[in-house]
Amino acid sequence: MNTIAKQRKFTAFYISATTMNEDVTDVSTWGAVDWISVAKGVSLPRPTGFEDPIYRFLTNGSTGMDALNIACPVENNNSYGFKVVRLDGSIEYNRGFVVDSVEAVGRDIAPDSEYIFGWHQAPPVVPVS
Secondary structure, X not given: OOHHHHXXXXXXXXXXXXXXXXXXXXXXXXXXXOEEEEEEEEEEOOOXXXXXXXXXXXXXXXXXXHHHHHHOOOOOOOOEXXXXXXXXXOEEEEEEEEEEEHHHHOOOOOOXXXXXXXXXXXXXXXXXX
């Protein structure tokens, strides 16, 4: 099966500028978050039995990539907010950990381009208006 066909492209991915350690249930709260732009990219198919999403970013060296790397270390137990803008214009919000870069768990890829995320709550999706 072609894994490229299973990828979901997104036009923008953001991480919150500050930690978000509590569930967020009101969509208006998400709109008030101070977001740092990471990059555009794709969500990758999950390996069998793998629950957490993997995202591949198409640019490196941005302030947003720096923010992901700050959030990533195992000793950082804080959760962050995430905002994904899909190609159709819908926006998905979530909150959780930046678990690790995929390179660190044994895939041969460009450094700092793929990350695993551990979501803490069901993602609210704001449809295109």
